[in-house]
Amino acid sequence: xxxxxxxxxxxxxxxxxxxxxxxxxxxxxxxxxxxxxxxxxxxxxxxxxxxxxxxxxxxxxxxxxxxxxxxxxxxxxxxxxxxxxxxxxxxxxxxxxxxxxxxxxxxxxxxxxxxxxxxxxxxxxxxxxxxxxxxxxxxxxxxxxxxxxxxxxxxxxxxxxxxxxxxxxxxxxxxxxxxxxxxxxxxxxxxxxxxxxxxxxxxxxxxxxxxxxxxxxxxxxxxxxxxxxxxxxxxxxxx
Amino acid sequence: xxxxxxxxxxxxxxxxxxxxxxxxxxxxxxxxxxxxxxxxxxxxxxxxxxxxxxxxxxxxxxxxxxxxxxxxxxxxxxxxxxxxxxxxxxxxxxxxxxxxxxxxxxxxxxxxxxxxxxxxxxxxxxxxxxxxxxxxxxxxxxxxxxxxxxxxxxxxxxxxxxxxxxxxxxxxxxxxxxxxxxxxxxxxxxxxxxxxxxxxxxxxxxxxxxxxxxxxxxxxxxxxxxxxxxxxxxxxxxxxxxxxxxxxxxxxxxxxxxxxxxxxxxxxxxxxxxxxxxxxxxxxxxx
Numbered sequence: 001x002x003x004x005x006x007x008x009x010x011x012x013x014x015x016x017x018x019x020x021x022x023x024x025x026x027x028x029x030x031x032x033x034x035x036x037x038x039x040x041x042x043x044x045x046x047x048x049x050x051x052x053x054x055x056x057x058x059x060x061x062x063x064x065x066x067x068x069x070x071x072x073x074x075x076x077x078x079x080x081x082x083x084x085x086x087x088x089x090x091x092x093x094x095x096x097x098x099x100x101x102x103x104x105x106x107x108x109x110x111x112x113x114x115x116x117x118x119x120x121x122x123x124x125x126x127x128x129x130x131x132x133x134x135x136x137x138x139x140x141x142x143x144x145x146x147x148x149x150x151x152x153x154x155x156x157x158x159x160x161x162x163x164x165x166x167x168x169x170x171x172x173x174x175x176x177x178x179x180x181x182x183x184x185x186x187x188x189x190x191x192x193x194x195x196x197x198x199x200x201x202x203x204x205x206x207x208x209x210x211x212x213x214x215x216x217x218x219x220x221x222x223x224x225x226x227x228x229x230x231x232x233x234x235x236x237x238x239x
Numbered sequence: 240x241x242x243x244x245x246x247x248x249x250x251x252x253x254x255x256x257x258x259x260x261x262x263x264x265x266x267x268x269x270x271x272x273x274x275x276x277x278x279x280x281x282x283x284x285x286x287x288x289x290x291x292x293x294x295x296x297x298x299x300x301x302x303x304x305x306x307x308x309x310x311x312x313x314x315x316x317x318x319x320x321x322x323x324x325x326x327x328x329x330x331x332x333x334x335x336x337x338x339x340x341x342x343x344x345x346x347x348x349x350x351x352x353x354x355x356x357x358x359x360x361x362x363x364x365x366x367x368x369x370x371x372x373x374x375x376x377x378x379x380x381x382x383x384x385x386x387x388x389x390x391x392x393x394x395x396x397x398x399x400x401x402x403x404x405x406x407x408x409x410x411x412x413x414x415x416x417x418x419x420x421x422x423x424x425x426x427x428x429x430x431x432x433x434x435x436x437x438x439x440x441x442x443x444x445x446x447x448x449x450x451x452x453x454x455x456x457x458x459x460x461x462x463x464x465x466x467x468x469x470x471x472x473x474x475x476x477x478x479x480x481x482x483x484x485x486x487x488x489x490x491x492x493x494x495x496x497x498x499x500x501x502x503x504x505x506x507x508x509x510x511x512x513x514x515x516x517x518x519x520x521x522x523x524x525x526x
Contacts, residue, residue: 117377119338143337146379192332198294199325200393201317201349208336209344209357 004124006223007112013227014104017234023100025230030107038115045110052106056099064088064095118142123210136206144189151185152178243303244270244401244433245291245323250300252286260286261297262457268401273427273434275444277468278454279479284437285328287454288403291435292316292323321350324399328406330386334378339370339389342378346397364396367426384415391419395426401433402426408440416440420447442483445469445505453478469505485510 014026031049035042066088071077077086112121118139126135155178159165164174194202245268252261260283268274278284289295290302293309293316302309309319324346327333336342343364347357365371368388373381381389387407394402407423408416420443427434436448444451445465453461453468455478461468468475472482472490482490486505492498498517504510 117337119336119341119377122337139337140335143335143378147331189332192327192329193335195289195294196325196327196333197335197345199289199292199320199327200346200397201320202345203317203349206335207345207348208338208341209348209354209361210341 002220002223003112003116004121005220006226007108009223009227010230011105011108013230013234014101014108017230018097018101019234019237020097020100021237022230022234023097023104025233026104027100027107029226030104030111034107034111034114038111040114045114048110048114049103049106052102056102060095060099063098064091066091126210132205139206147189148182148186152182155181242270243267244305245435246303246306247287247290248301248303250287250290250297250302252290252295252297254286260457261290263300264454264457264459266452266459266462268433268435269450270433271427271431272449273423273436273447274450274452275436275438275448276452276454277439277441277444277475277480278437279439281456282454282478283457284454285405286457288325288405288435288437291401291403292320292325317350321346321397322399323401323403324394324397326387326391326394326402326404326407328409330383330390333390333393334386337377337379339365339373339376339378339381342389343393343396346393350397360396360398361392364392367395368392368422384411384419387411387415387419388422391422398430399432401435403435405437406439407436408438408443416443423447439480441481442485445483445486445509453480465505466503470503489513 010026010030014023017023031045034040035045064087065085066073067083067085068074068088069083071084071086073088073090074084074086075089075092077084122135122139122142125138126132159174159178163170165171197206245266247264247266250261250264250266251259253259264283264287266276266287276284276287286295290297293311296311304319304322309315334342336345340361343361344357347360352360362371365374368391370385370388370392373385373389378386378389391404391407402423404423407419411419423434424447426432438444448465451461451463451465451468452459453475460478461471461474469482469486472486475481481487483505485507486503489498489500489504489510493500499520500513500517502509502513504513
């Protein structure tokens with residue numbers, strides 16, 4: 001519960017602050033929590049942080065580049081058909097802020113995703129009175145992602161070991177067959193799951209016992225303290 | 240009451256696509272005993288099981304539970320399903336929750352038991368099946384054997400009177416097979432459960448089962464104690480089954496190598512006894 005709140009509040013502060021310093025701080029804090037407290041190896045965390053990098057770099061470049069007839073705003077430019085395309089100072093600043101803001105947001109989400117078991121998130125959502133249907137669906141989807149992946153993996157290996165992907169065209173055919181079979185299997189599995197649930201007394205609603213929560217006020221003080229600090233720092237740098 | 244907890248009379252069941260899965264099945268399940276249903280793939284075992292707890296309603300024929308015909312009303316089915324628990328063959332089809340604990344709590348929560356009682360039962364069921372240490376693990380991290388145990392716990396927790404297991408040993412290593420069978424026997428002794436097992440692991444049958452039914456193409460061919468069934472090997476072979484390995488060896492020794500046995504032995508201990516008897520007989524006649 002407190003993890004979810006921590007992640008969301010920090011995310012909110014990061015988005016509101018709109019400053020490179022705050023974003024950097026958030027990245028450092030979240031990384032520290034994830035790597036140190038969560039026990040995620042640093043190399044893996046860095047690799048995960050690199051994932052959105054490609055999108056970010058392209059996105060930021062586009063923001064950083066402006067079109068204008070006035071050449072004075074540009075740091076560097078090229079003339080094109082009577083107007084000019086170039087990088088302006090404000091565009092560049094804007095781009096950098098967005099770049100770090102996005103990374104800070106990503107680090108918040110990674111903190112949540114890497115440190116919290118899905119079951120806990122679902123429990124928390126249930127306590128926040130999110131409609132039951134959503135939670136049931138989320139739970140089932142989460143559970144069966146793994147079953148689906150396992151099935152895909154087995155079928156893919158089986159196809160590969162029979163030269164299914166030896167050439168481009170056979171690869172296409174194999175992939176089509178894989179997708180089709182997967183669909184049919186999933187459909188059948190859904191039926192089997194329903195039967196199994198029914199056998200245990202399923203009646204339109206999945207009722208399970210939520211594990212008891214241990215909640216202490218101290219759990220919330222840390223996150224709140226950190227966020228107040230973040231807000232203060234932001235205000236300090238703005239003035 | 241004649242000691243049969245489930246009785247099926249002339250059961251027929253046809254699937255929506257026209258497949259006739261059951262063609263006049265008669266079967267008696269003795270209370271407190273272990274009954275196995277032997278049959279090749281597609282013999283109709285799983286379909287039969289699903290009629291036991293009212294998931295499939297037979298197209299004709301009737302099922303008696305404790306002498307009373309099944310009631311296909313909402314309450315009747317609910318009652319029935321808390322008494323007849325099915326453990327399915329593929330645990331991935333049964334375990335719907337990412338949390339082991341929550342999955343096991345599903346059955347008793349549906350029975351509308353108070354939460355404390357549910358918690359107590361879940362803990363007990365996990366202890367019985369030896370999965371207590373997996374409580375906080377996500378379901379997808381479990382091994383196949385562990386998933387099977389969790390699936391079993393998810394049914395045991397409802398305290399059924401009849402435990403129906405579809406291929407409980409399929410896909411387990413030899414150690415896992417004997418562990419789960421011993422576990423079942425212990426639970427049976429402790430709770431006085433009636434157990435019904437579908438299997439084609441024939442070697443298990445003489446070791447753990449009191450009664451056997453042989454099923455083929457939607458009907459029951461033979462029924463009786465393991466001894467009775469295994470004294471008719473030719474029938475078994477007709478339906479793509481066989482004797483237990485030990486029984487086969489004893490059969491060959493008897494028919495081809497002039498050994499003389501009084502009884503057909505189908506387990507290692509029975510065979511040992513027969514072979515010793517034979518040895519004593521030979522040494523005596525040599526003197």
